[in-house]
Structures are given as C-alpha cells and as structure tokens.
Amino acid sequence: MNKINIKVENLYYKYTDNYEALKGINFFLREGESVGIVGSNGAGKSTLLLQLIGILLPTKGNIFINDNIINKKNLHIIRKDIGFVFQNPEDQLFTTSVYDDVAFGPRNYKLDKDEVDHRVINSLKKVGIEDLKDKAPYRLSGGQKNLAAIATAISMNPSILIMDEPTSALDPRARRRLINLLNEFNYTKIIATHDLDMVLDTCERTIILKNGKIVADGLTKDILMDEKLMDLCELELPLSIQGIKKYSL
Ligand SMILES: Nc1ncnc2c1ncn2[C@@H]1O[C@H](COP(=O)(O)OP(=O)(O)O)[C@@H](O)[C@H]1O
Ligand SMILES: [Mg+2]
Missing domain, CATH: 3.40.50.300 (P-loop containing nucleotide triphosphate hydrolases)
Known part of the structure; x- marks a missing residue:
C-alpha cells in the first residue's frame, strides 16, 4: 500500500x-x-x-x-x-454474481486467479457475506447490496x-462490523x-x-x-x- x-x-x-x-x-x-x-x-x-x-x-x-x-x-x-463505495450500490454492482462483482477490480488489474480468489473471499468474509458469493446482486436486500459494494472496494487492497x-x-x-473494519x-x-x-x-x-x-x-x-x-x-x-x-x- x-x-x-x-x-x-x-x-x-x-x-x-x-x-x-x-x-x-x-x-x-x-x-x-x-x-x-x-x-x-x-x-x-x-x-x-x-x-x-x-x-x-x-x-x-x-x-x-x-x-x-x-x-x-x-x-x-x-x-x-482508491477503494470507492458509491451512495447507491447499484452503481457499483453490475455483473451476475456477487463473486464476479468483487473480483472485477482485481481481475481488471490482471492479478492471477488464485490471488483474485483469495482477495474476493477475504473481502466477503470481512463484511460478513461470504455465503452470498454466488447470489445475483439484484436479488440482495438493500443492506446486503451495501456490504457487497464495500467488499468490491476493499478487494483492491x-x-x-x-x-x-x-x-x-x-x-x-453489520454497521458495527463496518466500524471495526474501518478502525x-x-x-x-x-x-x-x-x-x-x-x-x-x-x-x-x-x-x-x-x-x-x-x-x-x-x-x-x-x-x-x-x-x-x-x-x-x-x-x-x-x-x-x-x-x-x-x-x-
Ligand atoms: N446530476 C445532477 N444535476 C444537477 N444537479 C445535481 C445533480 N446531482 C446533484 N445535484 C444537486 O447538487 C447538490 C448537491 O448534491 P449531492 O452532492 O448529491 O448532495 P449530498 O450528497 O450532500 O446529499 C444538490 O442540490 C443536488 O440537487
Ligand atoms: Mg449524497
């Protein structure tokens, strides 16, 4: 960093x-x-x-x-x-799975497959939604979308x-977890x-x-x-x- x-x-x-x-x-x-x-x-x-x-x-x-x-x-x-989280998570989530959205940035910077996988799982764990990795972003609740958007930002280290x-x-x-993550x-x-x-x-x-x-x-x-x-x-x-x-x- x-x-x-x-x-x-x-x-x-x-x-x-x-x-x-x-x-x-x-x-x-x-x-x-x-x-x-x-x-x-x-x-x-x-x-x-x-x-x-x-x-x-x-x-x-x-x-x-x-x-x-x-x-x-x-x-x-x-x-x-820069890890950026938009006010509206729909501006951030645009693929067909949470995994692919979180992987988008690391893949874009040509990181190898294992590193991308490590970053995605780690970021989803940090925000507490690793069980949602295969779900379509548009099916998430509002708060889950926010968490997925935060994971896309932190996956870029x-x-x-x-x-x-x-x-x-x-x-x-989830709010408390985010506060701890930020600290x-x-x-x-x-x-x-x-x-x-x-x-x-x-x-x-x-x-x-x-x-x-x-x-x-x-x-x-x-x-x-x-x-x-x-x-x-x-x-x-x-x-x-x-x-x-x-x-x-
Ligand atoms: N695309 C836009 N076109 C014209 N005015 C806009 C646009 N987006 C925001 N604004 C105006 O700019 C001001 C600041 O908006 P914004 O930065 O979204 O405020 P905040 O995030 O503090 O609520 C508001 O008065 C809003 O109406
Ligand atoms: Mg605003």
Missing part, C-alpha cells in the same frame, strides 16, 4: 443544468487521516466524493493526490489506490477508502454520512458542508458536540451525545 495525501484547491463544480453544487472547497488530508464529511441533504457530499475519483472533474480548481493532479489522463493510475453513506441500510451488527484500516479514509455516531467512532476529523461550502473543519469531538453549529448546519447532535446530555440534566 502507498501513503496517500489529498489536496483540494479552490474547487468549484457546476452540473450541466448550471446548478453550482461546490463553491470554493479547500482542504488538505494528511496520509492516514480519517475524515467524516457531513451535511444535510443536497449539501454537496456526493458531488465532492465523485470529484476525488475523477468521475466528475472540477469546473474550476484542482485536486491533487500525492501531488498528481487529477485529470482524464491519469485516472487509471489514481483509481488503483486500497491505500485510501472513500465511502458515500455506507451505513444507511445496514443493520446494527482496523490504518490508511486515509473519507466517509460521507448522516451517521454521526459512526463518525465519532471512526473519524478524528470532520468537515461540514452546507450549500456547497465548507462551514467547519476540525476535530470531530469539537465539531459534532457544538450544538449551535450543528443547528446552523441543519444537523443534530450524534445520538450518543444526546443521551449524555439527557442524563446530565
């Missing part, structure tokens, strides 16, 4: 209908940092994440991965290091994980989510987006406990914190 840092510089993005979804985003992620990207619906979280793997390219501004600017020419090299709302359909046990992964992580308790458990740093701009960037424990700030951003305190507040009244 490689050490990866990311620099986002004055990033703007306008969709084809002229809607400006990102308006001057700046941040730097050090190698190994874990960052939660939070913000209400439509804040720009998914748009930002899609820029980081070059599915969308900036209208203005630049993104650098270890000093390599993201552009059309180097996407293949950049994506090799990525140096960075970028996940868009990975826990939204998970049951409590075992020592490399750079970026997680967009409404699950603020997961952010507390997995990310030292939090960035809040609102209307395409960063309104806060700092330590998770400071940001997510700031009731005024959370209210301003149309968010609520994490449930675990709400519980503490209630008991301390």
